[in-house]
Amino acid sequence: MLLRLAPWVLTGVLVLPLGAGLAMVMLPAFGYLPALGGETFHLGAWRALWERPGLSRSVLLSFSTGLTTTFISLVCVVLFLAAVRGSWLDRALHRMVSPLLAIPHAAVAFGLAFLIAPSGLLVRWASPGLTGWERPPDLLIVQDPWGLSLMAGLILKEVPFLLLMSLAVLPQLAPEQRVNMARSLGYHPTIGWLKSVFPVLYPLIRLPIYAVIAYATSVVDMAIILGPTLPPTLSVSILQWFNDPNLDRRFMASAGALLQLGVTLAALATWWLGEQIVKRLGQHWLVNGSRRRGAFAVAFSGRFLLGLTTLTALAAMVGLAIFSLAGFWRFPDALPVTMTFNHWQRVLPSATTPLVNTLVVGVTATLIAAVLVIACLENEARHQLTPKRAMWLLYLPLLVPQVAFLFGLVVAAESLGIRPQRSLVVAGHLLFVVPYLYLSLSEAYRRLDPRWAQLAHSLGASRWHTFWRIRLPLLLAPLLTACAVSLAVSIGQYLPTLLLGGGRVATITTEAVAMASGGNRRLIGVLALLQALLPFIGFALALLLPRLIWAKRAAMRGAA
Amino acid sequence: MPNNRDSLGITMALTMLAIAFPAAADPVPSNWESVLEEAEGQTVYWNAWAGEERINAYIEWTARQVDERYGIELVHVKLGDTSEAVSRVLAEKQAGNDDAGSVDMIWINGENFAAMKANDLLFGPWADSLPNYPLTDPDNTPAVRYDWTIPVDGLESPWSSSQVVFYYDTALIEEHPNNMNELLAWVEQNPSEFTYPQVPNFLGNAFITQALLELVDDTSIFYEPMQADDFDEATAPLWMFLDELHPHLWRSGRAFPSNSADLRSLMGDSEISIALSFSTTEASGAIANFELPDTVRSYVHDSGMIGNMSFMAIPYNAEHKAAAMVVANYLLSPEAQAEKQDPEVWGSNTVLAMETLSSEQRALFDDIDLGIATLPPSELGEVLGQPHPSWVDAIAEKWQERYVNH
Numbered sequence: 001m002l003l004r005l006a007p008w009v010l011t012g013v014l015v016l017p018l019g020a021g022l023a024m025v026m027l028p029a030f031g032y033l034p035a036l037g038g039e040t041f042h043l044g045a046w047r048a049l050w051e052r053p054g055l056s057r058s059v060l061l062s063f064s065t066g067l068t069t070t071f072i073s074l075v076c077v078v079l080f081l082a083a084v085r086g087s088w089l090d091r092a093l094h095r096m097v098s099p100l101l102a103i104p105h106a107a108v109a110f111g112l113a114f115l116i117a118p119s120g121l122l123v124r125w126a127s128p129g130l131t132g133w134e135r136p137p138d139l140l141i142v143q144d145p146w147g148l149s150l151m152a153g154l155i156l157k158e159v160p161f162l163l164l165m166s167l168a169v170l171p172q173l174a175p176e177q178r179v180n181m182a183r184s185l186g187y188h189p190t191i192g193w194l195k196s197v198f199p200v201l202y203p204l205i206r207l208p209i210y211a212v213i214a215y216a217t218s219v220v221d222m223a224i225i226l227g228p229t230l231p232p233t234l235s236v237s238i239l240q241w242f243n244d245p246n247l248d249r250r251f252m253a254s255a256g257a258l259l260q261l262g263v264t265l266a267a268l269a270t271w272w273l274g275e276q277i278v279k280r281l282g283q284h285w286l287v288n289g290s291r292r293r294g295a296f297a298v299a300f301s302g303r304f305l306l307g308l309t310t311l312t313a314l315a316a317m318v319g320l321a322i323f324s325l326a327g328f329w330r331f332p333d334a335l336p337v338t339m340t341f342n343h344w345q346r347v348l349p350s351a352t353t354p355l356v357n358t359l360v361v362g363v364t365a366t367l368i369a370a371v372l373v374i375a376c377l378e379n380e381a382r383h384q385l386t387p388k389r390a391m392w393l394l395y396l397p398l399l400v401p402q403v404a405f406l407f408g409l410v411v412a413a414e415s416l417g418i419r420p421q422r423s424l425v426v427a428g429h430l431l432f433v434v435p436y437l438y439l440s441l442s443e444a445y446r447r448l449d450p451r452w453a454q455l456a457h458s459l460g461a462s463r464w465h466t467f468w469r470i471r472l473p474l475l476l477a478p479l480l481t482a483c484a485v486s487l488a489v490s491i492g493q494y495l496p497t498l499l500l501g502g503g504r505v506a507t508i509t510t511e512a513v514a515m516a517s518g519g520n521r522r523l524i525g526v527l528a529l530l531q532a533l534l535p536f537i538g539f540a541l542a543l544l545l546p547r548l549i550w551a552k553r554a555a556m557r558g559a560a
Numbered sequence: 561m562p563n564n565r566d567s568l569g570i571t572m573a574l575t576m577l578a579i580a581f582p583a584a585a586d587p588v589p590s591n592w593e594s595v596l597e598e599a600e601g602q603t604v605y606w607n608a609w610a611g612e613e614r615i616n617a618y619i620e621w622t623a624r625q626v627d628e629r630y631g632i633e634l635v636h637v638k639l640g641d642t643s644e645a646v647s648r649v650l651a652e653k654q655a656g657n658d659d660a661g662s663v664d665m666i667w668i669n670g671e672n673f674a675a676m677k678a679n680d681l682l683f684g685p686w687a688d689s690l691p692n693y694p695l696t697d698p699d700n701t702p703a704v705r706y707d708w709t710i711p712v713d714g715l716e717s718p719w720s721s722s723q724v725v726f727y728y729d730t731a732l733i734e735e736h737p738n739n740m741n742e743l744l745a746w747v748e749q750n751p752s753e754f755t756y757p758q759v760p761n762f763l764g765n766a767f768i769t770q771a772l773l774e775l776v777d778d779t780s781i782f783y784e785p786m787q788a789d790d791f792d793e794a795t796a797p798l799w800m801f802l803d804e805l806h807p808h809l810w811r812s813g814r815a816f817p818s819n820s821a822d823l824r825s826l827m828g829d830s831e832i833s834i835a836l837s838f839s840t841t842e843a844s845g846a847i848a849n850f851e852l853p854d855t856v857r858s859y860v861h862d863s864g865m866i867g868n869m870s871f872m873a874i875p876y877n878a879e880h881k882a883a884a885m886v887v888a889n890y891l892l893s894p895e896a897q898a899e900k901q902d903p904e905v906w907g908s909n910t911v912l913a914m915e916t917l918s919s920e921q922r923a924l925f926d927d928i929d930l931g932i933a934t935l936p937p938s939e940l941g942e943v944l945g946q947p948h949p950s951w952v953d954a955i956a957e958k959w960q961e962r963y964v965n966h
Contacts, residue, residue, distance in 0.1 A: 246671070247678075328847075328853055329828075414656075415656065499648055499651075502662030504662070511610075518613075518821050519820075519825055520821070520851060
């Protein structure tokens with residue numbers, strides 16, 4: 001009975017804040033915000049927005065960045081998965097997934113910027129010996145006008161995400177059986193995987209892919225560090241307008257936030273169209289009987305691309321780690337002349353409370369979200385319901401720019417007389433944690449073979465018994481993965497923590513972002529490594545626990 | 561009848577009381593004893609930009625002092641951008657929370673002050689009632705009374721004075737330029753070795769404002785609110801200058817660093833040889849942090865550099881106004897100001913007027929060693945005032961129009 005309420009509770013928990021958040025984006029966009037003297041509705045904000053220099057370029061940048069990044073990331077992951085045969089290299093690359101996922105986006109961006117900049121790590125290692133450069137060359141690499149370095153940074157983060165999502169759902173598709181069947185028909189295993197596993201895998205990772213599109217079209221922190229500046233991406237422009245001391249710009253910023261929502265939706269629609277086209281064109285290829293053509297190229301490029309992204313991300317982190325210990329580091333020295341623990345000593349003493357806050361908020365939000373989402377999915381499974389259309393509402397928090405959306409949340413909480421406090425921060429995090437947990441878990445849950453439960457019932461097990469003894473254990477790997485993703489999402493939240501907590505809940509991320517605004521690369525290095533610590537533990541547990549618990553049941557260990 | 565008259569009297573007395581003590585009884589700044597009394601035991605949430613470890617450490621030091629002296633708990637709410645605190649206050653106002661706001665005190669600059677004042681988001685007047693306020697010699701120091709030409713009206717209390725300075729690496733260049741035209745000539749000879757933060761970043765704005773003030777003969781027009789008709793003629797020299805400058809900048813002006821921190825990193829990476837900062841002690845501090853080589857030195861242009869003060873403001877709905885005032889007053893004390901000026905601690909210039917201090921108080925400042933890359937106050941030259949915000953806003957807009965790719 002309680003379960004039937006779950007979808008209602010889930011939507012209820014999200015609808016009020018969502019509504020409030022969205023209302024406070026819509027109203028100012030059309031001129032209404034009494035606190036700033038906007039008492040009437042008009043289109044002034046939109047006119048101001050259209051007249052912004054470089055607006056169309058910003059829009060185009062956001063749109064193309066989102067689609068290109070997602071496409072390349074997906075290609076990397078799919079080719080790699082098609083290529084893997086369980087060699088030591090494949091296993092080593094698998095193991096890199098969790099550390100790479102754990103590193104905050106901004107830290108990857110800082111690291112990558114320092115790696116590829118003309119005064120960066122690579123040039124330093126090659127100079128002056130190979131290049132003859134005593135001073136850095138004047139090349140526009142980072143912040144290039146086409147957004148290429150921004151795309152590179154995003155790919156470094158999205159590849160491990162999509163890989164993890166795929167690894168979590170793969171076991172229930174029994175890929176070995178499919179590939180073996182294909183091989184017995186004479187297919188090269190790589191081509192066999194692409195033709196027999198990928199078509200059933202794609203629907204299962206579709207929602208995470210959509211999340212990646214939404215994220216990449218609206219990303220702020222990476223775009224500030226790596227993205228173009230004249231003009232920046234739309235999301236960065238919006239943040240600048242919201243942060244403008246001239247408070248009247250907030251009307252235009254709100255209109256911009258709605259435009260951003262439109263851009264993201266347009267990118268999603270374009271991707272969907274692309275899906276349909278690929279589906280049409282792909283059908284012929286699937287059944288054309290070609291068994292080996294391209295196998296070597298796929299196998300090679302799969303490993304190469306994933307190896308390249310992994311190595312790049314690692315090198316970026318090595319750069320940050322060296323910086324966290326560096327004294328002054330003059331170009332083109334390959335390493336700093338002096339090393340010091342000074343930076344760590346300055347940060348560590350005050351890091352305990354933020355770390356504890358981060359953990360408490362993250363774990364609480366993840367647990368609540370897990371219970372709600374599982375109850376919802378279990379309800380669906382028991383009553384053989386098709387997913388409610390209203391469920392798309394869940395994804396709204398991922399689509400609307402945070403800075404616009406949160407203002408409405410704070411207004412709503414204040415109107416209800418709820419003072420800033422830790423539980424409000426948890427509630428705020430739920431808005432971003434629930435969608436990720438839902439999209440990471442729902443497909444795995446829905447696609448679980450119903451015959452397991454039917455079998456249990458026929459042996460006399462009650463529904464709850466079946467849930468605890470059959471369904472949950474079978475879904476342990478994807479569930480833990482989903483929780484680890486959610487924990488990382490919670491840990492990464494800056495604005496919700498700051499604004500809803502009224503500054504009373506300091507987390508490692510609020511500390512890190514505040515410190516990053518000062519641009520001291522050494523302290524940024526320290527805080528980025530600290531910030532990566534908690535999610536890293538989460539991802540490591542998500543991969544390790546199923547192996548320990550199912551030590552004797554290879555097929556249930558999830559990520560191979 | 562007598563009864564009626566009595567009740568009328570009581571009603572009148574109550575009404576008068578109500579007028580004397582408006583809603584929720586905000587503290588009365590002029591009655592300092594009562595402010596101190598009310599402040600004891602309160603917690604002040606001080607919203608302050610936290611991108612600099614040394615500033616954070618100084619705020620922690622202040623927290624210990626006000627706890628010991630006044631029994632006030634001071635919490636530093638660490639911000640990446642001051643506007644985040646403004647957002648919070650705005651949201652509370654929108655929701656009708658007019659007396660229990662969560663932001664007690666904001667470290668604020670001129671632009672944010674102008675906006676908050678214009679939108680009635682500030683409490684006050686209170687700052688001119690602080691016991692330590694006279695130490696700033698307000699009658700003879702316009703910078704204390706006008707923030708970016710906007711009258712302060714007691715709505716914020718001065719904290720730090722700052723001035724734009726250039727810094728350069730003596731290991732890379734021998735002689736630094738002394739004015740904007742020399743800078744242009746230098747950049748033409750040393751292409752890609754100079755840049756400035758992207759407008760509308762406040763340091764980027766400061767650079768183009770400085771250029772405008774240097775390139776125009778009569779600058780008085782910029783200290784009045786802007787008349788749209790005057791704009792093109794008054795600012796023409798600036799655009800000519802920037803059009804000539806940009807092709808020779810770092811990355812040929814196709815990209816700009818986003819803020820002063822980015823600019824400093826470029827200097828640390830030897831990508832550029834001259835940079836600028838809104839803090840006279842930036843170079844010394846960065847050397848101490850290993851961010852810049854110890855060959856970096858500061859300099860100023862002959863005609864003086866733009867300067868201003870940063871202030872403490874209390875939002876109109878702050879919950880702990882009394883304690884916030886006590887903290888602001890402590891921050892103005894010679895002891896706290898001298899500690900702040902010590903480059904070992906932070907190295908931010910005092911807002912106190914030395915003539916108003918006793919000889920022991922002055923000694924606190926005389927003993928400070930400024931650090932190798934910091935110019936002593938005597939060499940900082942004339943301080944140019946910030947033009948009226950309407951001008952800065954307009955030239956920043958024009959900059960976007962001219963230099964952002966369409």
